Amino acid sequence: MTIATLTDLRQKRIGNQPEAVAKPRHVAIIMDGNGRWARARGLPRARGHHAGADNLRRVLRACSDRGIEFVTLFAFSTENWRRPRREVRLIMDLLEIVIDRELEELVAEGVQIRHIGRLDGLAPYLQDKIRLAIHRTQHNQSLIVNLAFNYGGRDEITQAIRQIIHDRIPADAIDENLIRSYLFTQEQPDPDLIIRTSGELRVSNFLIWQGAYAEFYVTDTFWPDFDEAELQLALDSYARRKRRYGQTDEQCVTDSRNPSLRQNGNRHQVARANGQRDAQSTQNRRVRG
Numbered sequence: 001m002t003i004a005t006l007t008d009l010r011q012k013r014i015g016n017q018p019e020a021v022a023k024p025r026h027v028a029i030i031m032d033g034n035g036r037w038a039r040a041r042g043l044p045r046a047r048g049h050h051a052g053a054d055n056l057r058r059v060l061r062a063c064s065d066r067g068i069e070f071v072t073l074f075a076f077s078t079e080n081w082r083r084p085r086r087e088v089r090l091i092m093d094l095l096e097i098v099i100d101r102e103l104e105e106l107v108a109e110g111v112q113i114r115h116i117g118r119l120d121g122l123a124p125y126l127q128d129k130i131r132l133a134i135h136r137t138q139h140n141q142s143l144i145v146n147l148a149f150n151y152g153g154r155d156e157i158t159q160a161i162r163q164i165i166h167d168r169i170p171a172d173a174i175d176e177n178l179i180r181s182y183l184f185t186q187e188q189p190d191p192d193l194i195i196r197t198s199g200e201l202r203v204s205n206f207l208i209w210q211g212a213y214a215e216f217y218v219t220d221t222f223w224p225d226f227d228e229a230e231l232q233l234a235l236d237s238y239a240r241r242k243r244r245y246g247q248t249d250e251q252c253v254t255d256s257r258n259p260s261l262r263q264n265g266n267r268h269q270v271a272r273a274n275g276q277r278d279a280q281s282t283q284n285r286r287v288r289g
């Protein structure tokens with residue numbers, strides 16, 4: 001297939017707003033490729049991070065427009081401390097700039113900011129800034145945004161285990177629901193879709209508990225270029241997936257206990273399941289009658 005045909009196909013899909021089949025409630029994004037975006041333009045890495053920060057607004061708006069309820073953004077990992085000090089400092093400062101610049105609009109747009117990760121590992125000025133954003137947006141409901149900043153999945157699980165022991169929870173009371181309640185994300189639904197930009201095929205210690213059954217979508221596009229059309233491609237791809245949760249293909253279509261039929265409002269699958277049941281009962285009636 002030529003590039004032109006591929007582009008046509010892509011634009012057709014984007015332009016025609018595909019029907020909402022299965023819509024993820026929770027989308028998590030590994031925002032990667034700021035450095036490569038800058039290098040491709042002969043710019044310093046800092047410019048890539050600034051461009052990445054500028055991109056947050058349009059992607060969050062696009063998510064909100066599509067009725068996505070939760071977005072988790074991986075902005076700084078527990079491993080990112082290993083980067084050069086200047087770059088770490090830059091990303092910290094950038095978060096402060098983003099909060100200062102965007103907070104009023106986030107409040108007005110009904111976006112609720114939450115933080116996942118180790119707040120206490122950050123400089124006091126940044127902790128205060130994040131707490132302010134959380135406080136000012138706490139009653140908002142239109143979109144919940146988890147800012148994963150100084151976040152690591154293994155660290156999250158380690159913290160949870162420590163706290164469970166600290167709370168003297170007896171061993172036989174520990175189950176998956178209990179562990180979930182000790183994670184940073186607590187009662188939130190698990191991510192349905194994890195998007196990674198800039199082509200790397202790694203999980204990078206992101207939501208390793210919560211993402212156990214997430215669908216993955218990787219694009220070669222660098223984060224600063226990941227726009228509304230790119231988001232739609234990811235959502236289209238998600239809509240075509242069949243989430244099996246360990247079951248067989250046949251069970252997925254017919255078993256209403258399948259969480260993908262219940263949680264995701266996958267109307268196509270439900271319709272298909274109902275259609276099959278209807279066809280089956282018609283068939284049975286014919287045989288009987």
Ligand code: FPP
Nearest residue numbers: 031032033034035036049052053075094095
């Ligand atoms: C990955 O690109 C990006 C980061 C580790 C920093 C994330 C920051 C942003 C997306 C900007 C938004 C910022 C805040 C503070 C909310 P990379 O540097 O790993 O790119 P590369 O792999 O091409 O070098």
